[in-house]
Amino acid sequence: MVIAEEGFFMIRDLHNKGYNDSEISRMTGFNRRTVRKYLAADELPKKQRRTGKLSKLDPFKDYITERITAYPLTARRIHREIQERGYTGGYTILKDYIRTIRPQYITPAILRFETAPGKQMQVDWGECGSQEIDGRKRKIYAFSAVLGYSRMRYMEFTLSTDVYTLIQCHKNAFDYFGGIPEEILYDNIKTVIIKRAIRARDHTWNAKFEDFFTHHGFIPRVCKPYNPQTKGKVENSIKFMKKDFLLGTRFTSFPDMDQKLLQWCNRVNSEIHGSTHEIPYDRLKEETLTPLGLIKPYIIKPYIIRREEKRKILRDAYVSYNGTLYSVPYQYAGQKALLELEDTTITVKIGSEVICTHQVASPSTKKVRVKEHFTGLQKEARANNSRKTQFAQDARHSQPFFEIVYPDVEERPLSTYDVFAGEVGP
Incomplete structure (x- = not known):
């Protein structure tokens, strides 16, 4: 209790009038220890500043501020x-301290739409900068899928956003979630929809993606133009991933990025979500997803991704795909080929002829060489060299293609030319 100056002198005055400590305490309301303290002092004691107890957070504040x-x-x-x-x-x-040092941003309020279990999944792409991969700079993208009810997240990094990559990412997400939702919400991207119409049934879908969603039986939905809040769950998920995982993290390779991102997904799906205040893995049990491989009432085979890419076979009998060189039979060097890609298999064709197949190698593999593709090459090369040598020898001993014939010239004594020169008289 802070003692005012008048209180200090009042205590001393009562003491001088003969009152004891207990009586002064009752009369002034101060406890006896305070009374004795101020009677013993020659002047009003100054307030002593407390030495604050060291917080467990103090040693880390510089690091927190830096990050x-x-x-x-x-x-x-x-x-x-x-x-x-x-x-x-x-x-x-920690959270209270960060709130005092973080710049504050005003976020406009929006109406959040909640979905029923198994009803909807939201999908989006996010750009994540670029890195040098296989000797050249490549853009890195993040595919993100979020189940609307449980808030389960699935993400993976890719080097492309084409329709084949989009389909493969969907397959990976379905495997991760253990099923397929009733509908999936997208932006107006060409890999999903080519042309919007007033009625959804009149939309013009990307043909390859339409084949995929028809196969699995889910309904594609596209956001209204300029209304990104419609799929705010997945938009926020990408922003959160960048702040909570990607920024300031070091990776040894592109596969390392993907592996660590999957570990991050597993962790955040095991923590309490900020909106539902429940753990996504727990709520996943309530999602009524269609089991993989089942489209009511029929059981179908898994969807096979097939894509085609044109290539020219290099002079050393290799074709390039995703930064990896794959060998082909040497007899086809220099010809134009078609690559047919199905899941993890590459089929190389010349016209309608299949000349070889390969399994897709890991991104770190530079070259895939099949020994049999070069069988007989050295023998043929030696034969070619022998033919070249023989041709050169034959050329040296053969008759020329034409002959130069010089005219006959009459021989005369030198004195005749002296006469024409005017030096000797006739």
Whole structure:
């Protein structure tokens, strides 16, 4: 309790009038210890500043400020990082501290639409910068899928956003979630829809993607133009991934990026979600997804992705695909070929003839060589060299193609030419 100056002098005055400590305490309301303290003092004691107890967070504040300044990381991300550095305090005190040092942004309020279990999945692409891969700079994209009810996330990095990659990412997401939702929501992208119409049944879909969603039986939905809030769940998921995982993280390779992203998905799907306040893995049990391979009431085979790409076979009898060289029989070097890609198999064709097949190699593989493709090449090369040598020898000993014939010239004594020169008289 802070003692005012008048209180100090009142205590001393009562003491001078003969009142004891207990009586002064009752009369002034101050406790006896305070009374004795101020009677013993020659002047009003100054307030002593308390020495604050060192917070468990204090040793990490410089690191936190540095990370928040460099990247807009989430409080959860910072919490994990400082725990790895020895922090043993709570999450709440960290979150409160970050709130005081993070720049504040005003976010407009939007109406959030909730979906029933098994009803909807939202899909989107996000750009994630670029890296040098296989000796050249490549853009990196993130495919993101979120189940509307459970908020289960699935993401993977890709080097393309073409329709074949989009379909493969869907297959991977269905495997991860363990089933297929009733409908999937998209942006107006050409790999999904070519032309919008007033009525959904009149939309012109991408033919290859239409074959895919017809095969699996889900309904594609596209957002209204300029209304990204319609699929805010997946938009927010990509932003969260960049802040909570991608920013400031180091990777050893592109496959390393994908592996760590999957680990991140597993972790966040095991934590309480900020909107539902429940764990996505727990809510996934309530999703009524269509089991893989089943389209009521028929059981069908898994969807096979087939794509075609044209290539010219190199002079050393290789074709290139995704940065990897694949050998072909040497007899076809220099010819134009068609690559037919089906899941993990590459079939190389010349016209209608299949000349070889390969299994798609890992991105780190530079060259796939089949020994049999070059059988007989050395023998043929030696034969070619022998033919060239023989031709050269034959050329040296053969008759020329034409002959130069010089005219006959009359021989005369030299004195005759002297006469024409005028030096000797006739």
